[in-house]
Amino acid sequence: MKDKIAEKLLLFIAFSAILSLLLITFFIFQQGIPLIFKVGLSNFFSTHWAPTRGNFGILSMIIGSLMVTAGALVVGIPFGLACAIFLAEFSSPPIQKTLKPIIELLAGIPSVVYGFIGIVILVPFIREHFGGPGFSVLAASIILGIMILPTIVSISYDALLAVPNTYREGSYAVGATKWQTVVMLLLPAARSGIVAGIILGMGRAIGETMAVIMIAGNALKIPHSMLDSVRTLTSTLALELGYATGDHRAALFACGSFLFLIIILLNIIAIKITGRK
Amino acid sequence: MTFRIGPRTNQIIAYSILLLMTLITVVVLFFIIGYVFKNGIGQLSLEFLTDKTRDMGKEGGILPSILGTFFVTIFAIIIATPLGVGSAVYLVEYTKGGLIHRIISFGADCLAGVPSIIFGLFGFIFFVIRLNLGWSIISGGLTLAVMIIPTIIRTTEEAIKAVPHSFREISYSLGGGKLDTILKVVLPTSLPGILTGVILGIGRAVGETAAVIFTAGSSLGIPTSAFSSTRTLAVHFYILAREGISMPKAYATATVLIIIILLVNFIAYRLMHRFMAKYY
Amino acid sequence: MEKHPEIQINVQGGGSTAGIQATFNKICDIGTSSRNLKISEKDLKVIVIAIDGIAVIVHKDNSVNNLSTEDIRSIFSGKIENWQDLGGRDEKIIPVTREEGSGTRGSFEDMIMGDGIISDACLVQDSNGSVREIIATTPQGIGYISVGLVDEREKAVAINGVKPTLANLITCKYKFSRPFLLLLLEEPKGNIKEFIDYVLSKEGQDILKKDGLIPATEIYND
Numbered sequence: 124m125k126d127k128i129a130e131k132l133l134l135f136i137a138f139s140a141i142l143s144l145l146l147i148t149f150f151i152f153q154q155g156i157p158l159i160f161k162v163g164l165s166n167f168f169s170t171h172w173a174p175t176r177g178n179f180g181i182l183s184m185i186i187g188s189l190m191v192t193a194g195a196l197v198v199g200i201p202f203g204l205a206c207a208i209f210l211a212e213f214s215s216p217p218i219q220k221t222l223k224p225i226i227e228l229l230a231g232i233p234s235v236v237y238g239f240i241g242i243v244i245l246v247p248f249i250r251e252h253f254g255g256p257g258f259s260v261l262a263a264s265i266i267l268g269i270m271i272l273p274t275i276v277s278i279s280y281d282a283l284l285a286v287p288n289t290y291r292e293g294s295y296a297v298g299a300t301k302w303q304t305v306v307m308l309l310l311p312a313a314r315s316g317i318v319a320g321i322i323l324g325m326g327r328a329i330g331e332t333m334a335v336i337m338i339a340g341n342a343l344k345i346p347h348s349m350l351d352s353v354r355t356l357t358s359t360l361a362l363e364l365g366y367a368t369g370d371h372r373a374a375l376f377a378c379g380s381f382l383f384l385i386i387i388l389l390n391i392i393a394i395k396i397t398g399r400k
Numbered sequence: 401m402t403f404r405i406g407p408r409t410n411q412i413i414a415y416s417i418l419l420l421m422t423l424i425t426v427v428v429l430f431f432i433i434g435y436v437f438k439n440g441i442g443q444l445s446l447e448f449l450t451d452k453t454r455d456m457g458k459e460g461g462i463l464p465s466i467l468g469t470f471f472v473t474i475f476a477i478i479i480a481t482p483l484g485v486g487s488a489v490y491l492v493e494y495t496k497g498g499l500i501h502r503i504i505s506f507g508a509d510c511l512a513g514v515p516s517i518i519f520g521l522f523g524f525i526f527f528v529i530r531l532n533l534g535w536s537i538i539s540g541g542l543t544l545a546v547m548i549i550p551t552i553i554r555t556t557e558e559a560i561k562a563v564p565h566s567f568r569e570i571s572y573s574l575g576g577g578k579l580d581t582i583l584k585v586v587l588p589t590s591l592p593g594i595l596t597g598v599i600l601g602i603g604r605a606v607g608e609t610a611a612v613i614f615t616a617g618s619s620l621g622i623p624t625s626a627f628s629s630t631r632t633l634a635v636h637f638y639i640l641a642r643e644g645i646s647m648p649k650a651y652a653t654a655t656v657l658i659i660i661i662l663l664v665n666f667i668a669y670r671l672m673h674r675f676m677a678k679y680y
Numbered sequence: 681m682e683k684h685p686e687i688q689i690n691v692q693g694g695g696s697t698a699g700i701q702a703t704f705n706k707i708c709d710i711g712t713s714s715r716n717l718k719i720s721e722k723d724l725k726v727i728v729i730a731i732d733g734i735a736v737i738v739h740k741d742n743s744v745n746n747l748s749t750e751d752i753r754s755i756f757s758g759k760i761e762n763w764q765d766l767g768g769r770d771e772k773i774i775p776v777t778r779e780e781g782s783g784t785r786g787s788f789e790d791m792i793m794g795d796g797i798i799s800d801a802c803l804v805q806d807s808n809g810s811v812r813e814i815i816a817t818t819p820q821g822i823g824y825i826s827v828g829l830v831d832e833r834e835k836a837v838a839i840n841g842v843k844p845t846l847a848n849l850i851t852c853k854y855k856f857s858r859p860f861l862l863l864l865l866e867e868p869k870g871n872i873k874e875f876i877d878y879v880l881s882k883e884g885q886d887i888l889k890k891d892g893l894i895p896a897t898e899i900y901n902d
Contacts (some may be wrong), residue, residue, distance in 0.1 A: 129579040136486030147522050175780050205421035229429050231665045233607030235638045236654050256774040302411035330515025332610045341804035352803050360517045362806050366697035366781030379518045386513045534707045619690035629690045643809020
């Protein structure tokens with residue numbers, strides 16, 4: 124009897140939780156999708172974003188988001204993989220136990236602190252030594268790259284550790300060095316986990332708002348170089364949310380829906396790759 | 401003339417590069433934290449932590465923000481934990497890997513990856529305006545709650561799944577019912593894992609800015625009720641730093657913020673270790 | 681607040697349109713704006729509490745001290761791209777603008793840009809303070825902020841030969857001014873009325889004066 128009540132109660136709780144999550148999802152899409160049909164796909168996917176004048180083109184912001192995300196991956200993947208490989212294959216357990224939490228600490232630093240460091244150190248540096256306003260794709264890429272590092276390290280590390288030791292032993296037995304083993308055997312074996320981690324990192328980079336607003340400059344024009352200022356989808360949401368009304372507000376929800384869909388897509392890809400249930 | 405680098409040399413080069421890159425990563429981390437601390441520690445004092453904020457942040461302390469952060473986070477956790485843990489328990493123990501379970505897990509995964517600004521968008525339009533809760537601790541807390549529920553569902557799921565089946569079977573064979581088994585065997589065993597997830601959720605909530613600034617607002621007064629607007633530490637730091645109101649105070653606020661998050665992460669880490677030590 | 685410790689006054693940030701919208705949406709008791717209301721927003725009660733100027737600011741070390749309205753228009757619309765063309769160093773201009781919903785931007789567009797459109801290539805920031813921060817630290821920067829916020833870390837240029845001083849603002853020699861408004865949905869009553877009375881009292885207006893604004897009472901009593 125107790126069991127039945129408990130089961131019903133838990134069902135109710137689960138139902139409420141799921142309901143609230145569904146509510147958000149539907150709310151965002153319900154507010155945003157009608158606008159896309161109202162203004163038409165050619166308007167929505169044009170490069171001109173001037174919502175108070177009826178232009179709702181998000182293409183330049185999509186390109187902006189893609190550019191900084193790509194830049195973040197260029198920074199994050201090499202360093203992330205390097206740390207993961209070093210920790211998993213080339214360090215002793217005490218070093219693993221000390222270094223891994225330290226690197227994961229990077230994930231705990233709030234994004235506004237990253238943005239701030241970007242403003243006071245990175246932006247002036249880029250402006251003085253490379254030119255441009257300093258508030259640039261480059262600055263955003265570097266900071267975002269650092270921010271997604273812990274994700275890539277964590278997941279790649281787990282993926283590498285999950286490769287059975289028999290692989291390593293077999294490889295050493297035929298005389299291969301550790302490094303050869305890593306490159307030719309372990310990395311390919313851990314490939315799906317590593318790629319999943321990278322995709323997760325991508326999702327984080329695309330979704331980052333505060334740090335990007337602080338250091339990317341937020342200019343609407345499509346950047347021609349890494350040193351140009353850039354505007355991402357997330358920045359637009361944060362900059363205009365406070366005052367947007369009517370169609371403009373709906374357009375922001377449309378941007379939100381678009382971001383949501385990208386995240387869903389990335390998650391589907393990640394699942395397909397890892398074959399996770 | 402062909403010049404080949406032998407595999408041994410290759411390895412030495414590779415090892416050096418890997419070591420270098422790892423060291424760079426660690427140095428960057430320490431640099432960021434160190435830079436903030438160096439500029440902020442000087443301002444820290446008991447007075448700073450307990451004083452009201454004055455002159456839009458140019459003078460005074462950060463008590464309102466500390467209280468605000470505390471209340472918003474506690475509110476979020478109180479709502480998110482039962483909902484998240486309860487859902488995970490139901491999913492793992494009662495739906496056992498069926499289609500519904502997979503769909504919900506997938507949904508939770510997706511929502512855990514949705515950018516926080518979108519939660520801010522939702523919270524602002526729905527809680528602040530539609531439900532007329534205004535900029536308040538309630539609006540902020542509810543928004544953060546829905547933001548971290550997916551994460552709590554996931555981590556709790558993993559923690560519960562990790563409890564060996566043998567534990568459950570032993571309990572059943574001793575005559576325990578399903579509820580008993582869950583309450584007395586599964587939950588206590590997976591508790592460290594669950595707590596880790598909750599504490600990581602706290603860490604995320606404390607550092608959150610985009611979702612909070614549009615829902616809890618940016619008021620500088622000491623919060624007096626759940627309907628008070630408040631400015632969390634992260635938001636306060638963001639405003640101080642961006643508008644150049646007071647750099648020393650900005651650094652000091654960031655220092656307090658980072659210390660709190662470090663503590664939270666440290667606790668989560670110890671808990672996770674206790675959990676892993678039991679089963680791995 | 682010291683006289684009435686039981687009353688809480690909460691201040692939120694955001695641009696003028698945000699303030700106007702918040703008043704309409706009833707999520708605040710008193711809204712604020714630094715621009716005049718548009719025709720579509722005319723259903724609110726308006727109280728002018730101060731007059732403020734729009735200053736165009738550049739870095740302290742910038743050799744340019746004076747700009748014509750036409751110059752400023754060309755800079756922000758992207759027609760002029762190098763400081764050299766204005767008598768400065770050979771460096772690319774970095775213009776910074778506010779977001780579209782900003783009252784400061786609205787006033788800037790009305791009074792200075794005229795028919796010109798602010799270029800997509802300008803950097804965008806969402807508060808006076810952050811624009812000021814960027815200009816103070818960017819040698820090639822140019823932006824526009826409230827006159828009341830200009831401090832010694834940056835330089836406000838003269839426009840058409842007229843410097844944005846308080847004296848010039850009061851005599852309207854410096855033409856670029858906009859009102860600071862308190863907005864309400866209905867006639868002020870009770871605590872709200874007391875607050876507004878305070879702002880318009882000598883004590884309140886002195887505070888505004890200390891922050892570099894021209895108190896409304898001074899304009900309307902002249």
